[in-house]
Each structure stands twice: as structure tokens, then as C-alpha cells.
Amino acid sequence: MLTLLQHRAPDSVRRVIAAREGEAHFVAGFADVRSLAAEAIARGIGLAEMVDAAGTEGSVDPADELAAGRLMAPIDHADEAHLLLTGTGLTHLGSAEGRDKMHRAAAAGETLTDSMRMFLEGLEGGKPAPGQVGQQPEWFYKGNGTHVVGPGAPLRMPSFARDGGEEPELAGIYLIGSDGTPFRLGFCIANEFSDHLTERHNYLWLAHSKLRPAALGPELLVGELPADVRGTSRIRRGDAVIWEKPFLSGEANMSHTIANLEHHHFKYPMFRRPGDIHVHFFGTATLSFSEGIQTQPGDVFEIEAAPFALPLRNPLAIAGPTDVSVRSL
The missing domain is CATH 3.90.850.10 (Fumarylacetoacetase-like, C-terminal domain)
Structure with missing residues (x-):
């Protein structure tokens, strides 16, 4: 199961989080889910494949980010x-x-x-x-x-x-x-x-x-x-x-x-x-x-x-x- 989340840091920099199998990471190169989905449509692939193609970096805990008010x-x-x-x-x-x-x-x-x-x-x-x-x-x-x-x-x-x-x-x-x-x-x-x-x-x-x-x-x-x-x-x-x-x-x-x-x-x-x-x-x-x-x-x-x-x-x-x-x- 894949879930996507939108993250905004205190400096307003935005990123997308991909979470699956108990782990969560930032998706490389994308600031929002809409642009990630638009790229997947342009390539003719699904969102999960698009996340794999983009690659991920830096682990993150969504529960901690939610508690800190950084999830949109x-x-x-x-x-x-x-x-x-x-x-x-x-x-x-x-x-x-x-x-x-x-x-x-x-x-x-x-x-x-x-x-x-x-x-x-x-x-x-x-x-x-x-x-x-x-x-x-x-x-x-x-x-x-x-x-x-x-x-x-x-x-x-x-x-x-x-x-x-x-x-x-x-x-x-x-x-x-x-x-x-x-x-x-x-x-x-x-x-x-x-x-x-x-x-x-x-x-x-x-x-x-x-x-x-x-x-x-x-x-x-x-x-x-x-x-x-x-x-x-x-x-x-x-x-x-x-x-x-x-x-x-x-x-x-x-x-x-x-x-x-x-x-x-x-x-x-x-x-x-x-x-x-x-x-x-x-x-x-x-x-x-x-x-x-x-x-x-x-x-x-x-x-x-x-x-x-x-x-x-x-x-x-x-x-x-x-x-x-x-x-x-």
C-alpha cells in the first residue's frame, strides 16, 4: 500500500512524502502531488511507478510531522x-x-x-x-x-x-x-x-x-x-x-x-x-x-x-x- 503526503517545512519549502511498508521517504524532485501525478500521466505510468522512477531520499516519520503541523x-x-x-x-x-x-x-x-x-x-x-x-x-x-x-x-x-x-x-x-x-x-x-x-x-x-x-x-x-x-x-x-x-x-x-x-x-x-x-x-x-x-x-x-x-x-x-x-x- 502506497500513501502520498504533502509536507511544508518551516521555511515554506514543500516536498512530497511517499509511505509504504512502514517506511516513509521524501520523493526526489517533486514539491507537490499534483505535479507528480501530471508527470505520471505524461509518462503513461501509475503513481507508484512514478515514485519509483523519481527515487526517494531522506527518511521521515509522518506521525511526527503531523504533530508538528508540517503536513498539508x-x-x-x-x-x-x-x-x-x-x-x-x-x-x-x-x-x-x-x-x-x-x-x-x-x-x-x-x-x-x-x-x-x-x-x-x-x-x-x-x-x-x-x-x-x-x-x-x-x-x-x-x-x-x-x-x-x-x-x-x-x-x-x-x-x-x-x-x-x-x-x-x-x-x-x-x-x-x-x-x-x-x-x-x-x-x-x-x-x-x-x-x-x-x-x-x-x-x-x-x-x-x-x-x-x-x-x-x-x-x-x-x-x-x-x-x-x-x-x-x-x-x-x-x-x-x-x-x-x-x-x-x-x-x-x-x-x-x-x-x-x-x-x-x-x-x-x-x-x-x-x-x-x-x-x-x-x-x-x-x-x-x-x-x-x-x-x-x-x-x-x-x-x-x-x-x-x-x-x-x-x-x-x-x-x-x-x-x-x-x-x-
Whole structure:
């Protein structure tokens, strides 16, 4: 198993770390994962082969670097507008329960909420046979590279937000090749931070509730994702853990295949623009909000899951007020 990490030294010099078989080294000649992946695409080889071709130097301990605050999100783009954050919901077995609770009040008198109908459609048609197209999932836009938060950095809810809640997920990371082909670089753990109170008020406000930052775990897992991923999501307040629950991901615990979710995202030509980076969140079934937890500034979200060796921790904060005015020219 190969994982890639992005490292920034105190003097701001950046490097890529390759970790496998219990050892980690800097990759020679590359300052970021995007350029490493672009070179692999140009050579027609995989990322693991590219690491071997580049060579490594200097051993490093990723856990120590994480503790020292020197690990970044595992992907970024020099032009933040060319990194897109998107996601799909109602994709996991059991994921409809929390959403159904939020939306049931708005659907009084209906046998099924829209959320439950979409979940059942995915359950029936989200895992098509090879070569066939399955049911399309819920889809949302989350932002661009300005919304990417690395490990340890604050997740800032806007001053106008009504809630700041965690969503422990896996995210796929992609680079679009020069011919428009999407290349999956790998997967990372993530906190797809959202405003569930806004969403609960009216599910048509889902789009607003998703326009928030998102935290990416430090490790990019190269290759295929294990079918059964098991992790833990918790919230710390001071010295106490105020909420903790296991979560499941991977295709064995999903109502859609990863390939089906990828197809329904990249079927749009605007998402196949050469050079763009995509971070796509695959959904979750575990939310503290569904169990009545109200987060507050200073709380620390913590997400961990095998086979990732390092956790993702981020404190909750509130961004300062923004006075926006539109001027006529």
C-alpha cells in the first residue's frame, strides 16, 4: 500500500512524502502531488511507478510531522479556482435515516420523503452490472480550492451559519489529463463539514448548507479502495469526548459503486477540463447532528479509519462577519 503526503517545512519549502511498508521517504524532485501525478500521466505510468522512477531520499516519520503541523492537505492547486469540491449524498446503507428525520417535517402527509425515495432508488439501481449505467445519485457543489482545509487547521463556519457539523467521509481525488480523461489519484479521509440546521429548515437549502470548508486527511491512498472501510468519528470538548460513533464506508457498505458515482460526476464535459483537480466526497451514514449534538466553537472533530494510519483533527471556529455590497458600474 502506497500513501502520498504533502509536507511544508518551516521555511515554506514543500516536498512530497511517499509511505509504504512502514517506511516513509521524501520523493526526489517533486514539491507537490499534483505535479507528480501530471508527470505520471505524461509518462503513461501509475503513481507508484512514478515514485519509483523519481527515487526517494531522506527518511521521515509522518506521525511526527503531523504533530508538528508540517503536513498539508494531500492535494491542492496553484490556482484555487481549478480545484473543485463536489459530493454525493444518500449513498451509504443507512444514510437515509438522518436525512429522513431532517426532512420529514417538510413532507408532512407524504408516505416517503424525497430523501427516502432517492435512497431507495440508489439501493435498487446504484450498483449496475459492468458496462451499464446505474441510478444517478444526489449531487452537490461544495466550493473550490479556497474551501480546502488541511489537518489541524480550523474549520470555520460563516458568521451567518446556523450550525457547523461534521460528516466523516471518504473522498476521491482526481486530475484531468490533457485529453480530458479523469485520472483517479487515490482516496483520503475527509470531514465534509456542513450546516445541518440550515438544511433541516428546508431541504431546498441543501445547496446553501454545503457551501462550507472541508477538511482532508493528510494521506492520499493510492490504488483501489478496500471494500470495507471502518472508522470512528468523535467530537472532543476540552478534555472530554462528548460524542463518538463508528462509521462504515467502502462499497460493501454503500448503495452505489464508486464507479457509478464517478460516472455521474464526470459525465458532464465541464468537469473534464484539462489540468483541473476534483475532490469528490462519497457520502456518510453517521452524523452527530442526527443524535441531537449541537457543536460549539472550540470543539475538535476527530476522524480516523483504517487503512489510513493518521487521523484527521480540526477545531471548529467561526469566521468573522463579512460586509458584502454590490456596486453598479
